[in-house]
Amino acid sequence: GENVEQHPSTLSVQEGDSAVIKCTYSDSASNYFPWYKQELGKRPQLIIDIRSNVGEKKDQRIAVTLNKTAKHFSLHITETQPEDSAVYFCAAADRGSTLGRLYFGRGTQLTVWP
Amino acid sequence: EAGVAQSPRYKIIEKRQSVAFWCNPISGHATLYWYQQILGQGPKLLIQFQNNGVVDDSQLPKDRFSAERLKGVDSTLKIQPAKLEDSAVYLCASSSTANYGYTFGSGTRLTVV
Numbered sequence: 001g002e003n004v005e006q007h008p009s010t011l012s013v014q015e016g017d018s019a020v021i022k023c024t025y026s027d028s029a030s031n032y033f034p035w036y037k038q039e040l041g042k043r044p045q046l047i048i049d050i051r052s053n054v055g056e057k058k059d060q061r062i063a064v065t066l067n068k069t070a071k072h073f074s075l076h077i078t079e080t081q082p083e084d085s086a087v088y089f090c091a092a093a094d095r096g097s098t099l100g101r102l103y104f105g106r107g108t109q110l111t112v113w114p
Numbered sequence: 115e116a117g118v119a120q121s122p123r124y125k126i127i128e129k130r131q132s133v134a135f136w137c138n139p140i141s142g143h144a145t146l147y148w149y150q151q152i153l154g155q156g157p158k159l160l161i162q163f164q165n166n167g168v169v170d171d172s173q174l175p176k177d178r179f180s181a182e183r184l185k186g187v188d189s190t191l192k193i194q195p196a197k198l199e200d201s202a203v204y205l206c207a208s209s210s211t212a213n214y215g216y217t218f219g220s221g222t223r224l225t226v227v
Binding site for chain 2: 004006034041042043044046047049089091100101102103104105106107
């Protein structure tokens with residue numbers, strides 16, 4: 001099955017700085033890569049996703065890049081704010097099959113200091 | 115549209131007791147997933163349903179866990195008997211072929227003492 005590795009496990013940045021979280025995946029059949037933000041005690045919330053036919057996607061301060069050849073994808077958050085503090089999970093899935101299950105990374109605890 | 119509904123939100127039981135969780139997916143979503151999220155880790159799939167059929171239960175500890183989705187809508191996940199290591203948040207998610215998104219419920223936080 002798929003194996004998703006996520007780094008770093010913790011990340012501390014000053015408000016206004018950028019934050020980058022990186023993930024690698026193993027299964028070349030994976031074609032959908034979402035990122036989730038999870039605040040303490042709450043459900044994972046989708047913040048951005050990318051499909052394998054796209055190399056980059058941006059939504060305001062958040063962007064995701066995908067390198068299919070190297071099998072890695074990254075989350076970029078610019079102009080970080082204290083409310084960005086949370087655990088971020090990357091995931092991968094093969095949406096072309098009947099399975100379509102999400103494989104998650106272990107998460108990155110992002111702390112933004114004011 | 116209404117989200118994925120789960121109940122209960124919290125449950126505390128003693129080891130060797132039984133517990134059941136309920137999930138009602140978004141209307142029209144054929145695929146339903148149960149994930150286990152242990153503190154400090156990412157969610158891990160327990161079982162996936164397509165309508166009322168099981169697609170993947172390879173990670174389900176079948177000696178103690180069971181799940182069903184009899185009418186292809188809501189689903190129940192049961193643990194019998196519970197162990198201390200079952201303490202986790204149990205997340206239900208649903209998805210449809212119409213889009214790529216997965217929607218998660220609020221989860222059930224289980225504590226086994």
